[in-house]
Amino acid sequence: MNRRHSKAKLSRREMLAGSAGLSFAFAVGAPSLFGESDAFAQSGGRLNAYVTIAKDGTITIASPALEMGQGVNTALPLIIAEELDADWSKVRVQQAPVAAVFNHPILQQQMVVGSLTVRGYWIPCRTAAAQARRVLLNAVAERWKVPVTELTTEPSTVVHAASKRRIGYGEVAAFAQVPEKLPEVKPEELKPASQFRLIGKDVPRPDVVDKSSGKPLYAMDVQVPGMVYATLARAPVRGSGPISFNRDELKALPNILDAVALDNGVGIIGNTVEAVFAARGKLKAEWRDAPGSKVDSAANLHEYLAHVRDPARKGVVGRTTGDAIAAIAGAAKVHASEFTCDYVYHAQIEPHVCVAWVKPDGVEVWTGTQWQTRAVAEAAKAAGVGVEKVTLHQMQMGGSFGRNIFVEYVIDAVNLSKAAGKPVKMIQSRGDDVVHGRFRPMYAQRIEVGLDASDKIVGWRHRIAADTVVPYLYGQARMDAQKGVDHIVFAGADVPHYDVPTHIADHIYEERGVRTAPWRGIGAGATNFAVEVVIDELAQLAGQNPLAYRLALLKDPRARRVVEAAAKMADWSRKRDGTALGISFGKLGLPPIGFSLVGTVAEVSVDRSTGRIRCHNLWCAADVGLPVQPGNIVAQLESSLIFALGSALKERITIQDGVVQQSNFHDYEILRLSEIPPIAVEVIRSGDIPLPVGELGIPGVVPAVSNAVFALTGRRLRNAPFTPNRVKAALA
Amino acid sequence: MAVVAFTINGRPAKVEVAPDTPLLWIVREHLKLSGTKYGCGTGLCGSCTVHVDGRAVRSCQVVASQLGGKQVTTIEGLAADANHPLQRAWIAEQVPQCGYCQSGQIMQAAELLATNKKPSREQIVAHMDGNLCRCGTYPRIVRAIERAAREA
Numbered sequence: 001m002n003r004r005h006s007k008a009k010l011s012r013r014e015m016l017a018g019s020a021g022l023s024f025a026f027a028v029g030a031p032s033l034f035g036e037s038d039a040f041a042q043s044g045g046r047l048n049a050y051v052t053i054a055k056d057g058t059i060t061i062a063s064p065a066l067e068m069g070q071g072v073n074t075a076l077p078l079i080i081a082e083e084l085d086a087d088w089s090k091v092r093v094q095q096a097p098v099a100a101v102f103n104h105p106i107l108q109q110q111m112v113v114g115s116l117t118v119r120g121y122w123i124p125c126r127t128a129a130a131q132a133r134r135v136l137l138n139a140v141a142e143r144w145k146v147p148v149t150e151l152t153t154e155p156s157t158v159v160h161a162a163s164k165r166r167i168g169y170g171e172v173a174a175f176a177q178v179p180e181k182l183p184e185v186k187p188e189e190l191k192p193a194s195q196f197r198l199i200g201k202d203v204p205r206p207d208v209v210d211k212s213s214g215k216p217l218y219a220m221d222v223q224v225p226g227m228v229y230a231t232l233a234r235a236p237v238r239g240s241g242p243i244s245f246n247r248d249e250l251k252a253l254p255n256i257l258d259a260v261a262l263d264n265g266v267g268i269i270g271n272t273v274e275a276v277f278a279a280r281g282k283l284k285a286e287w288r289d290a291p292g293s294k295v296d297s298a299a300n301l302h303e304y305l306a307h308v309r310d311p312a313r314k315g316v317v318g319r320t321t322g323d324a325i326a327a328i329a330g331a332a333k334v335h336a337s338e339f340t341c342d343y344v345y346h347a348q349i350e351p352h353v354c355v356a357w358v359k360p361d362g363v364e365v366w367t368g369t370q371w372q373t374r375a376v377a378e379a380a381k382a383a384g385v386g387v388e389k390v391t392l393h394q395m396q397m398g399g400s401f402g403r404n405i406f407v408e409y410v411i412d413a414v415n416l417s418k419a420a421g422k423p424v425k426m427i428q429s430r431g432d433d434v435v436h437g438r439f440r441p442m443y444a445q446r447i448e449v450g451l452d453a454s455d456k457i458v459g460w461r462h463r464i465a466a467d468t469v470v471p472y473l474y475g476q477a478r479m480d481a482q483k484g485v486d487h488i489v490f491a492g493a494d495v496p497h498y499d500v501p502t503h504i505a506d507h508i509y510e511e512r513g514v515r516t517a518p519w520r521g522i523g524a525g526a527t528n529f530a531v532e533v534v535i536d537e538l539a540q541l542a543g544q545n546p547l548a549y550r551l552a553l554l555k556d557p558r559a560r561r562v563v564e565a566a567a568k569m570a571d572w573s574r575k576r577d578g579t580a581l582g583i584s585f586g587k588l589g590l591p592p593i594g595f596s597l598v599g600t601v602a603e604v605s606v607d608r609s610t611g612r613i614r615c616h617n618l619w620c621a622a623d624v625g626l627p628v629q630p631g632n633i634v635a636q637l638e639s640s641l642i643f644a645l646g647s648a649l650k651e652r653i654t655i656q657d658g659v660v661q662q663s664n665f666h667d668y669e670i671l672r673l674s675e676i677p678p679i680a681v682e683v684i685r686s687g688d689i690p691l692p693v694g695e696l697g698i699p700g701v702v703p704a705v706s707n708a709v710f711a712l713t714g715r716r717l718r719n720a721p722f723t724p725n726r727v728k729a730a731l732a
Numbered sequence: 733m734a735v736v737a738f739t740i741n742g743r744p745a746k747v748e749v750a751p752d753t754p755l756l757w758i759v760r761e762h763l764k765l766s767g768t769k770y771g772c773g774t775g776l777c778g779s780c781t782v783h784v785d786g787r788a789v790r791s792c793q794v795v796a797s798q799l800g801g802k803q804v805t806t807i808e809g810l811a812a813d814a815n816h817p818l819q820r821a822w823i824a825e826q827v828p829q830c831g832y833c834q835s836g837q838i839m840q841a842a843e844l845l846a847t848n849k850k851p852s853r854e855q856i857v858a859h860m861d862g863n864l865c866r867c868g869t870y871p872r873i874v875r876a877i878e879r880a881a882r883e884a
Contacts, residue, residue: 069830069867204826211831212822213814214767214807218832221766229761254733254750273761274753277773349771349779349866350832398769398832399866430772631826635872639829642868665776665864674861676870 051084051132057156057170059084060092064102064110065117066368067207068397068404069639070694071632072117074205076125079118079628082198083129083191086169087156093206095394098372106593110372113405113518115692118628119593122690126190134183139176140167155197193626193688200685202631207396219353219395220427222366227355227423228257229273230416231280232409234265234436237292237658238515242266245285253279260419264408265436267416273427280429292513293658297442300512301340304444304465307508308338315463315506316484319494322502324450327459331450335541337534338446341526341720342652343439344519345662347670350398351433354413357423362389363414364423368397370405378407382414401643402518405473406438434668435660438517439653441467441489442510443526447534455542457553462493462505464527469516487590492524492699495531497559497587497597514655520643521698524588529720532584532703536710546583546707547572558623558686559585559597565621566599569680579605579616582708586699588692596691597623600641600700603677604708608731611724615645615677615705623684625691630683633693637681640697646671648702652721738799740765741809751797756780758799759791759806767807767835771864778863781836782806788843807835810842818842821880829867837863841877850881 052060061077077093080086096102102110106120133153140158141148144165152159156169193199210217235241242261250259250268255275260267266285270276287293307313328334355366356379363383369375372392380387397404413426428436443466450459469488471479479486486507493505519525539549547567554560563585570581582602589595603617618641627633650669654661662668706717715730737746740763747762759768759782768791771779775790782791783805810816818838828834837860844851844859851859856877865873 067830069828071829204823205828207831208823208826208828209814211828211834212819212838214765214835216766218769220760220770220832223764223766272749272753272757274750274757278752347866348830348832349777349864350769350830351771397830399830401866427770430774635826635829635869638871639868642870643866664774665772666774670864670866671868671870672861672864673870673873674857676868679871 051080051129053169053173055170055174057087057090057168058092059086059090059156059169060094062094062096062102064096064104064121065112066095066370066372066394066397068112068368068370068400070117070636071205071629072112073207074203074632075118075628076121078198078203079122079125080129082196083126084133085153085155088198088203090156098376098392098394103373109374111374111405112370114522115588115694115696116593118690119692123187127185127187130185130190131182134185135178136169136172136176138183139172143175199626199628200630202629205632217396218350218398219355219367220350220398222355222395222425224355224357224366224423224425227357227425228269228271228420229276230267230269230413230420230424230426231276231429232262232265232267232412232416232426232432233280233283233285234432235287235290236435236660237290237295238513239290240264240287240293243286243288245283250279250282253282258419260416262412262415265412267412267419269416269420269424273425277429290513291511295512295514295655295658297343297655300510301442301444304442304510305338305340307465307510308444308446308463313508315508316486317504317506318485318490320504321500324459324461324502324504327502328448328450328461331458332453333451334448335451335534335538336446336448337530337537337718338444339530339533339718340445341443341529342654343442343514344647344651345434345437345439345653345668346399346401346403346517346519347665347668348397348399348401348403351430352409352428353426354409355423355425356410356413356417358383358414358417362391364391364393365410365414366393366395367410367413368395368400368404369407369410370397370400370402371407375407375410378411379414382411383418401520402522403438406517430665431663434663436515437653437660438515440519440525441469441516445527445530447530449534449538457500457538459502460495460500460504462527462530463508464489464493464505465508465510467510467512467514467516469518472516473518488518488522490527491522492527492531492587496591497556497585498535498553499555520640521588521695524586524699525644525647525702526720528584528586528699529702529706532586532700533706533716533718535585536582536703536707537716550583550585554585562597562599562621562623562684564599565682565684566601566619569619569621569682570601570603570617572601576603579603580708580712582704582706582711584700584703584707588696588699594625594689594691596625596693596696598696598700600704602701602704602708604705604712606709606712606727606731611726611728611731613649613705613709613722613727615649617677618645618679618701620680620697620700621682621684622696623686624693624696625685625687625689627683627685628690633683634681636693637697638679640695641679641701642671642676644698644701645705648705648721650721650723652723734796736796736799738801739803741805747796749796751795753796754792755782755794755796755799755804756791758796759804765806765808769832769835771833776864777833778840779833779836781839781863783839783843786843786846788840807839810839816842817880817884818845818876821876821883825872825876825879827869827872827876829869833863833865837865837873841873841880844877845881845884849884851877853878
């Protein structure tokens with residue numbers, strides 16, 4: 001008889017039942033990853049993972065995170081299989097339901113953010129798998145009447161060497177019982193890294209086969225009997241909504257069932273998607289004023305810059321080291337430098353799609369999201385039911401990069417299903433996805449560095465004026481609990497790896513009513529641009545080579561190693577004809593979690609007549625702690641390097657009169673194949689803990705390109721993206 | 733509304749739609765062949781690429797009234813058991829990340845290999861330049877096409 005021990009009610013137990021075999025549900029007290037002081041760890045980490053072993057030996061592993069291309073549905077099951085000593089060919093991966101037992105142990109929610117999935121679930125997943133293995137061993141020991149210490153495992157097999165007996169996990173599952181209290185497994189009892197046979201070696205991603213044959217995997221592909229279609233024209237600015245619109249005209253169009261005013265936009269419901277999209281083009285609406293109605297991003301950027309220059313304007317201070325203000329005041333000289341970054345858009349190729357079905361007894365939702373817990377909560381709220389009445393069918397995401405942490409599309413679809421009285425497939429048009437997107441904040445930054453008489457750094461002050469993200473994503477209460485520190489904006493605005501004795505960074509809030517979101521790499525895509533160009537400038541002031549200067553200033557040996565490795569890959573000292581190299585250091589993570597580190601070198605040329613920059617090569621050395629899936633880590637670095645190169649060269653959202661000026665891929669260009677340079681990635685192992693990977697390519701590219709352009713032309717690019725007009729202006 | 737008869741993946745199909753209905757929605761939502769993806773609706777991203785009479789086209793830019801008697805092939809009909817050399821190469825090179833654009837990438841690449849058995853890298857880049865991939869799988873797409881050309 002199988003027993004389950006689950007502290008939280010599973011919303012979809014049926015998907016887990018029915019396999020004749022052994023099911024484990026673990027309630028494991030995960031070792032706290034952080035000290036007591038860390039905000040994330042307030043309530044202690046906890047994870048339950050689900051392992052089911054069928055009598056035929058099939059092992060079903062529930063993956064608590066959602067796939068958006070990053071490979072979590074390979075990496076997490078693989079980690080569990082490693083510790084369970086499972087035969088990987090017998091493993092089937094299943095999406096875990098939304099339940100507290102599957103919460104991310106750091107984030108205390110089921111969510112996929114910050115490249116923290118593998119890092120966060122690392123110890124708890126292994127502990128859960130080790131417990132499952134221990135249960136199997138205990139069952140065999142009892143049956144064979146041998147001490148459990150004499151038993152070992154080989155892939156999916158329990159072995160008693162002394163009597164040369166072997167038994168498969170499936171056979172054990174036929175008689176084993178899960179005890180009321182699972183065996184305790186301490187972290188030090190987990191399999192040592194030296195014995196890993198799966199971790200560190202590439203296995204094919206199971207999703208790749210389906211993705212190469214067009215299988216239905218995404219919300220866009222969902223078909224529900226009796227469903228109708230809808231699209232939502234969202235209000236052009238945050239907080240706005242329709243005052244009036246041409247409802248009668250829209251309703252008279254063929255195959256249109258209704259057009260409804262929602263708080264944040266106008267929903268159009270019809271029998272076919274082509275009908276609702278055609279009607280969307282005929283919408284005439286008057287929108288009510290909102291704080292963002294007058295936003296002019298170009299004018300605002302000048303104000304942001306004025307704010308970082310104004311010593312009287314106080315920002316919220318993030319982490320500090322020593323008294324940088326005093327150190328700079330007393331410095332022999334001060335180097336100051338300013339930077340800007342425009343808004344950028346996620347441009348995930350699947351626009352928002354959600355299928356919702358509000359029924360008398362609950363609501364079903366089919367969608368992809370980076371925050372499953374939130375999606376369920378918001379669907380429940382919108383439908384006016386408890387969360388236990390919500391079934392979330394978790395679909396893979398056609399990209400996300402931070403966009404699908406916000407789940408307004410779930411709320412919209414539920415509202416539209418309520419209005420239609422039917423299941424509704426809500427598809428956002430690309431135009432609406434851009435115009436009503438949520439963007440990485442616009443940044444103005446000023447860095448002041450105090451130097452002593454021998455050019456040694458004595459103090460570093462980093463000022464940021466930018467929109468906020470945390471209040472809109474997590475709520476004002478979280479912002480207050482963090483003492484106003486918007487960690488999404490701040491990320492990367494510190495220099496712990498450099499020999500900088502005093503440091504301060506502050507954030508001047510720019511509340512302009514623009515919709516914001518985390519964007520791949522969060523703040524570091526903007527802040528590290530400023531930091532690493534300033535490092536280059538300091539090298540220039542000191543009359544040193546940017547590589548030598550960094551290596552001398554980096555006090556962390558891991559950091560020196562990635563910079564050195566990237567330089568070596570690029571053959572740094574070789575003189576080029578018509579091109580030049582720029583280098584940068586970057587990091588991803590938080591001090592309590594640990595930083596993954598990256599050294600990046602870009603080789604560029606500049607067409608002086610057109611102002612176009614061409615990137616000829618990217619080299620990247622990445623220290624990721626323990627590489628779980630090395631091939632996928634290379635893929636993620638290629639991916640994030642290309643993503644960042646787009647933000648260096650092209651990507652920008654501009655807003656006039658509150659309205660986003662871009663509307664599709666013709667005016668929000670992402671990089672295409674002909675613009676992709678050869679990319680070389682070296683993955684460095686530095687320990688036995690996997691560190692953040694999915695966004696690691698982001699921080700280094702923009703500064704490396706800027707630094708390369710300086711090496712080539714003697715001019716600094718300080719305003720990202722480096723559009724042809726900006727480049728021409730800088731070269732003039 | 734009009735009835736349009738054409739061939740999809742070798743089988744006859746008949747749909748009743750407005751004449752200006754994009755082939756994309758006919759394929760995806762009327763015929764439920766959802767491998768073909770909506771990305772931009774304006775022929776800018778390539779995620780909806782299918783073959784019409786053997787030529788790769790953006791299905792969001794072809795409408796029902798142009799379809800009569802045409803042979804349409806989608807990712808589902810590219811090869812029996814999804815065993816096209818490109819699909820095998822896509823798996824061998826572990827190309828997809830999120831995977832959303834990949835049907836369109838494969839259909840675009842299939843047109844190239846159908847007419848040019850051994851494309852140069854420059855020819856691959858030129859042929860594939862209109863298909864966007866936000867995950868940046870581009871280096872692997874090129875490798876997979878080269879592999880398919882080699883192993884086909």
